[in-house]
Amino acid sequence: MAARAGTRAEAVVTDRGTEGDEDGEEQEQQEQNHGSNSSPRGFLPPEAGMPWLMDILPRLCHGEGMTTVAVIVSDGLEPFGLGVLAEVWGEGYHPEDENPVFDFRVCTERPGAVATEYGFEIVVRHDLASVADADVVAVAAKRDRRREEPAVSQxxxxxxxxxxxxxxxxxxxxxxxDAGLLDGRRSTTHWRYGAELQEAFPRTTVDTDVLYIDDGDVVTGAGSAAGIDANLHLMRRLHGSRTAATAARRIVVPPHRDGGQAQFIRTPLGLTECDTLGPLLAWAGERLHEPLPVERLAAQAHMSARTFARRFRDETGTTPLQWLTSQRVALAEELLENSDLSIEQIAHRVGFGNAATLRHHFAGSRGTSPQAYRRSFGCLDAS
Incomplete structure (x- = not known):
């Protein structure tokens, strides 16, 4: 359970202020949606360099305070994923530590040349026996995600x-x-693979709306750059915020990002293919700024409200209200990206009526606040 802003927690985040009415609920929403579900659950610093207290949490150390990190790679290796692990964990010394912090090693089942998905190879010297004393074992992504490797699983x-x-x-x-380590847990992966992961491993509960999930002894991260978030989070958990902040500054990223994967999944504003409701959906899509109760939609479709509601669900798989909400959120996304309208103006333009209602629906659908989304994806310079 994530700690809510303003509640007493095991770690104290320093006050970072607010950004006015447009961003009034952002801090609480980011803590609910970022994806961590175990210590330090919800106590993540919002910006690089922001001090906070974490030293009361347990540390995982090897030898003289050193953590051994072993990365397992296989043919078809995705180089970016290995690069993330090397950048986060590969720097053995940190300015604030007298002794080395990390012993980083890359391992494979058969040492030698390991092919990447882009046609070049890397040479790996360590075999899987080098995993035996590791405190952290990371698995690098590979192109053939369904290829089982019994030795790696063992x-x-x-x-x-x-x-x-x-x-x-x-x-x-x-x-x-494949190793059975997802059974009975929540997990995440790249949003494109979520349904496939759930089908392949039905004993896990896949959540693709988050950047990572910390289940204590198993941490899963979403796709691509979310691996940075997951690994910095684990570093913070094991060695404290100072070490993680140092690593984040070195690779020029914030130690914590707002929201989850939902903000990166493009929901098209296009119309659902329907047998009879296509013209109505086009008509409604041009009037999202207007009140569109079911009665008005039904009248436009020349149906009773009851018949219309049934036909709408049959043809779209959702309710009129849910469809309207999704279309309004998608239009709000476009305006946040491509206009300098205020959040209040956008709320009226898309039919939500006020900024609070827009924030509520936007956070529920995208896992972040409108203002945070604009900071990440806005194409216009802030005025």
Whole structure:
């Protein structure tokens, strides 16, 4: 359970102020939607360099305070995923530590050349035996996410059984599923793979609206750059915010991002293919700024309200209200990206009536606030 803003928690985040009425609910919403579901659950710093207290949480150390991180790679390796792991964990020394912090190693089942998905190779010296003493075992993503590797699955199970933390992002989460490490857990992956992961491993509950999920001994991250978020979160959990903030500054990213994957999933404003309601949907799509109760829609379709509601669900798979809400949120996205209208103006333009209602529906659908979405995706310079 994430701690809400203003409640007493195990860690204290310093006050970062507010950004006015347009962003009044952003902090609470980001804590509810970022994706962590275990310590430090919801206590993530919002910006790089923002101090906070984390030293009361347990640390996972190896030897003289060092954490050994072993990364398992396979043929078809996605280089970006390995690069993320190397950038976050590969720097052994940090300015604030007298001793090395991380022992980073890359391992594979058969040492030697490992092919990447882009046609070049990397040379890996360590075999899977080098995973035996690792505190953190990371699995790098690969193109053939459904290719099972029994030796890798066995090593992952053994590492998990002896207490190592296992982390994987994007397509690598399928490898954890093959090892049985997703059973009975929430998990995430790239939003494109969510349905496939759920079908392949029905004993996990897949949530593709978050950037990562921390289940304590298993951490799963969403696609691509969300691997940075997941690994910085784990670093913060194991070594504290100062070490994680140092790593974040070095690779020029914030140690925490607002929202979840839903903000990156493009929901088209286009119309559903329908047998008889296509003209009505086009008509409604041009009038999203107007009140559109079911009675008005039914009259436009020349049906009774009851018949219209049944026909609408049969042809679109949703209710008129849900369809209107999704269309209004999608239009709000476009205006946030491509206009300098205020949040209040956008709310009226898309038919929500006020900024509070827009924030409510936008956060529920996209996992972030309108203002945070505009900061990430707006194409216009702030005035």
């Amino acid at each position: 090593v992952l199970r053994e590492a998990h059984d002896r207490g190592a933390v296992i982390i994987a992002s994007c397509s690598a989460v399928f490898t954890l599923g």
